[in-house]
Amino acid sequence: MTGLDANVYLPRPAILDRVEDEIADVRSFYWHFEDPADDERFAGFLPGQFAQVSVIGAGEFPASLPPSPTERERFFTVRKVGSVTDALHALKPGDGFGVRGPYGNGFPMDAYEGMDLVFVAGGIGIIPLRSCIVYAMHHRQRYGRIQVFYGARTPRELMYRTAMDAWAAAEGVECYRTVDRADETWDGPVGVVGSLFKLPGVTVPVGNTVAFVCGPPIMFRFVIKDLLAMGLPEGRIVSTLERYMKCGVGKCGHCCIGVAYVCVDGPVFTYEQIRKLGEDI
Amino acid sequence: MRARLVARDDVLRIVDLLRARGYDVVAPFMGRGRDTWFDLVTDDNRSAVALHVPNPYYPPKRYVLPHIERLMVLRNVNGRFEAEAQAETQRLAVFGIRSCDLAGIKHLDRFYLGREYRDVYYESLRRGMFLVNMACTDPEQDIGPDCFCVCADTGPAARDGFDLQLVDLGDSFMAVAGTPQGEELFSEPIFARAHESDVARRRDVLAQARRSFRANTSWFTAAVRAVSTDSIPEKTWEEIGNRCLECGGCTFVCPACTCFTVTDRAIGPDTYERVRVWDSCALNGFTRMAGGFNPRRAVHDRRNRRFFRKLSHYFVQRELSVACVGCGRCAAVCHGDIGMPSVVEMIRRSLAEAFQSQVAKPQGPVRADR
Numbered sequence: 001m002t003g004l005d006a007n008v009y010l011p012r013p014a015i016l017d018r019v020e021d022e023i024a025d026v027r028s029f030y031w032h033f034e035d036p037a038d039d040e041r042f043a044g045f046l047p048g049q050f051a052q053v054s055v056i057g058a059g060e061f062p063a064s065l066p067p068s069p070t071e072r073e074r075f076f077t078v079r080k081v082g083s084v085t086d087a088l089h090a091l092k093p094g095d096g097f098g099v100r101g102p103y104g105n106g107f108p109m110d111a112y113e114g115m116d117l118v119f120v121a122g123g124i125g126i127i128p129l130r131s132c133i134v135y136a137m138h139h140r141q142r143y144g145r146i147q148v149f150y151g152a153r154t155p156r157e158l159m160y161r162t163a164m165d166a167w168a169a170a171e172g173v174e175c176y177r178t179v180d181r182a183d184e185t186w187d188g189p190v191g192v193v194g195s196l197f198k199l200p201g202v203t204v205p206v207g208n209t210v211a212f213v214c215g216p217p218i219m220f221r222f223v224i225k226d227l228l229a230m231g232l233p234e235g236r237i238v239s240t241l242e243r244y245m246k247c248g249v250g251k252c253g254h255c256c257i258g259v260a261y262v263c264v265d266g267p268v269f270t271y272e273q274i275r276k277l278g279e280d281i
Numbered sequence: 282m283r284a285r286l287v288a289r290d291d292v293l294r295i296v297d298l299l300r301a302r303g304y305d306v307v308a309p310f311m312g313r314g315r316d317t318w319f320d321l322v323t324d325d326n327r328s329a330v331a332l333h334v335p336n337p338y339y340p341p342k343r344y345v346l347p348h349i350e351r352l353m354v355l356r357n358v359n360g361r362f363e364a365e366a367q368a369e370t371q372r373l374a375v376f377g378i379r380s381c382d383l384a385g386i387k388h389l390d391r392f393y394l395g396r397e398y399r400d401v402y403y404e405s406l407r408r409g410m411f412l413v414n415m416a417c418t419d420p421e422q423d424i425g426p427d428c429f430c431v432c433a434d435t436g437p438a439a440r441d442g443f444d445l446q447l448v449d450l451g452d453s454f455m456a457v458a459g460t461p462q463g464e465e466l467f468s469e470p471i472f473a474r475a476h477e478s479d480v481a482r483r484r485d486v487l488a489q490a491r492r493s494f495r496a497n498t499s500w501f502t503a504a505v506r507a508v509s510t511d512s513i514p515e516k517t518w519e520e521i522g523n524r525c526l527e528c529g530g531c532t533f534v535c536p537a538c539t540c541f542t543v544t545d546r547a548i549g550p551d552t553y554e555r556v557r558v559w560d561s562c563a564l565n566g567f568t569r570m571a572g573g574f575n576p577r578r579a580v581h582d583r584r585n586r587r588f589f590r591k592l593s594h595y596f597v598q599r600e601l602s603v604a605c606v607g608c609g610r611c612a613a614v615c616h617g618d619i620g621m622p623s624v625v626e627m628i629r630r631s632l633a634e635a636f637q638s639q640v641a642k643p644q645g646p647v648r649a650d651r
Contacts, residue, residue: 007401009352013362034361054364056357057553059545061571082571096362098355217574244570246543246557249398253540253560254567256586257576259595264397278511279576 008249011054011098012038018093023157025080026124027089028066030073033099042099045069046106047131048240048268051076052248054098058087062245062263065102066127068134077127077159103248104267107132107238109139112210116144120223122151122193122215126159128240129214133167140172145205148175151193151219155179155186176202193219194226206231213239213271224271234272241267241274283458285472286479292447292454293330294471295413296322296376304374304411307344309334319344319375332449333419336379336428338610340536344373345389345407348533348559352402352543357551364555368402374411378443379423380436381608383414385536387442391600392539402557411462414443418486420493427609429622432499435606437490448483455483497612497622501592501603504625507632509594517631521588521624522581524617529561531611531620532587537604540567562586588624 013034020028033039042051045065053076054060061084063076080089091097109132117136121129136143148167152158158177168175176196178189189199193215197204211232213223220239227237243255243262255262258277260269269277287295299306306322311331318337322330356363378386386407393403416438417423417430423437430436438448444463447454455475458464466472507513532538542560545553560567562583569575577583590596591604605621612620619627 006399007366007368008398009402010366011362011364013364015361054355054362056355056362056551057545057547060543060555079572085571095360096357098362098364242570243576244568246541246560250396251393251398251400251539252542252557253562253590254542256590258589259593279582 008100009247011052011060011100014097014099016091016093016095016097019091022077022159023152025089026077026159027080028075028077029088029091030075031097031099032074034096039074042074042102043069045102047109047135048107048128049102049104050128050248050267051099051101051103052245053078053084053088054100055084055087055091056097058084060098060246061085062103062248064128064131064240066130068131068138070135070138077124077130079124101248103263105265107212107240107268109135113142114144114208116205116209117146118204118209118211119146119148119150120193120211120213120215120227121149122219122223123153123157124159125213125215125219126150127214129212130160130163132212133173134163137167137170137173144208146173147204148173149178149193149196150176151178151180151191151196151215153180155183174202192222194223197226197230204230209236211237213237234275235270237271238268239271239274241269243267283464283467284475284480284483285456285467286450286475287447287454287456287471287473289452289454291471292332293327295445295447295456295466296327296330298466298469298471299374299376299411299413304372306374306376307341308376309337322376330376332377332415333422334377335422335425336382336417336608336610338534338614340382340385340534340608340610341375341378342382342385342389342536344371344375345386345403345410346393346539346541346559347406350402350557352555352557354548355545355553355555366401368405370405370409372409373406374413376413377415378412379417379608380414380439381428381430381433381606382536383412383439383442384430384433384435384602384606385608386412388537388600388602388604388606389539395600412443412445414439414446414459416446416448416487416490418449418490420490424490424493424495425609425613426495427497427612427620427622428494428607429497429499429609430607431491431494432501433603433605433607438487448486450479450482450486453479455479497609499605499607499622499625500629501605501625503632504588504628505592505594505597505603507628508589508592512632512635513628514631514635517627518581518585519579521619521627522579522584524619525563525580525584526616527563527565527580527583528616529563530614530616532561532563533559534610534614536606536608536610537591562590584619584624588621588628591621592625 017030246252250261250264257279308330317334353366393400443459446457541557568577
């Protein structure tokens with residue numbers, strides 16, 4: 001056996017500490033590495049990076065890292081959507097699973113220093129953006145205005161409710177939420193997430209702003225249209241792409257679009273780059 | 282030049298010498314008609330090793346990238362997750378690898394071992410390898426109707442990447458060493474001194490081989506330019522896509538294709554093996570994500586992908602060569618005739634048509650003196 005210590009495909013053992021249900025079929029999994037040395041290696045991750053998660057007997061899948069590197073707790077937030085995520089959802093606290101990473105470029109949060117940050121998310125698109133929001137709030141003095149616009153289909157599908165309530169109450173963050181269809185528990189705005197930009201009293205500066213957009217394809221297209229119409233240049237709209245991935249390290253070929261391997265050259269791209277890659281979001 | 286002569290009757294003794302040095306040796310064999318394959322040389326089949334053969338459709342790539350390869354064993358140990366990596370090592374010599382396939386392995390070296398992540402599995406199989414390149418000089422056997430290595434700049438005789446190269450001079454073979462390991466063999470008595478006149482004969486034989494190529498050709502430069510400037514009409518990609526049966530054959534016979542998928546399968550109670558398996562961008566599920574969303578819905582999106590990946594200048598620079606070695610296997614196996622040469626020709630033709638329609642409809646005022 002040669003050089004297996006440098007084996008990028010080898011997951012490291014992790015243990016599930018507890019789970020928290022977010023919305024129907026979406027659950028957060030709090031975990032730690034068995035070996036503290038693995039944790040140290042992992043600790044330097046950037047907002048927007050991802051990890052490969054292995055569940056015994058089911059396989060491996062790429063998962064966003066919703067925690068900010070400034071937080072102590074490690075967790076994934078995962079929708080039950082296929083065989084491996086089903087298996088992850090079946091795990092109980094104390095069960096083991098595998099993690100390798102972090103992978104990908106991540107959001108260049110340092111490059112955004114001094115800029116206004118606008119976060120626009122739909123549904124579970126908030127998962128990768130959560131990391132940036134918490135990161136920016138932790139380094140509050142390094143950024144200008146911070147605005148969060150979030151939309152879900154119904155009030156029952158609003159993600160990270162407690163965290164977002166806290167952001168809404170916090171100094172220096174403007175947090176707006178909307179739903180497509182209200183119910184009796186909801187007295188907030190109703191409409192697509194883009195409609196929040198036009199709420200009375202809401203102003204979105206674009207002069208020195210970077211907009212983070214993440215959500216389902218249809219939402220993405222409409223929000224991009226809104227932002228471009230508001231005068232935001234394509235190069236200052238950033239998103240993170242999802243692709244079928246098997247390796248995470250630029251070898252298996254599944255996530256390659258245009259001239260980019262999403263796993264190593266992305267998953268974070270500006271809208272300008274995404275448009276040139278020439279494939280559906 | 283570190284060159285020697287080997288008498289025709291002695292050339293298979295190179296196989297014996299390699300076996301004596303502890304190598305497992307694979308070499309080409311010939312069945313009926315076009316049926317050829319690489320196989321392990323044993324005492325029994327050693328005399329049947331074929332020197333000049335139509336290149337087997339199944340490329341020797343599989344000796345560095347097996348089509349199914351175990352990566353690790355995963356165990357559930359009382360709820361604990363355990364992963365144990367397993368990488369095969371080998372001391373393998375490929376006798377008679379063609380120049381195109383050698384270029385394929387060089388391409389894989391740059392892809393799997395280059396850039397920020399190294400693939401330890403590839404490395405572990407590749408490390409102990411000894412490559413004996415046989416130059417393609419026989420117009421009946423070696424140089425087939427689909428070969429176009431001269432367009433891909435990979436053959437008929439490789440420039441480098443081999444440990445030993447053999448060129449058939451008739452009564453003897455000229456052996457050229459490409460590495461110290463190759464040169465080490467020259468201490469054996471079967472290798473005789475080569476003279477100026479032998480070098481000249483080698484040159485003549487290769488010049489003759491170059492003239493033996495058939496009609497199949499590939500205008501890479503034009504296609505690379507068109508792909509890289511995004512100037513291929515959507516209509517052309519659709520025509521290419523319409524002819525694709527989505528069988529994946531082109532990718533599975535390609536010496537330069539690298540894609541794989543990974544899957545876990547049970548091998549015992551609470552024990553699973555994680556294997557990687559060749560995958561193909563021609564297949565519908567290649568980009569389909571959990572939940573069903575597939576960013577590449579149309580067949581032509583997928584075909585576009587294969588040729589974009591191989592011909593885009595960005596990747597040509599990144600991997601230092603077009604990801605096509607001119608072996609012609611895709612042309613031979615494709616039921617829809619959209620192997621690399623045909624696709625390049627379709628691209629070239631669409632550019633020519635676009636150019637002609639531009640000439641036919643001049644823009645702006647026509648100068649009076651014309």
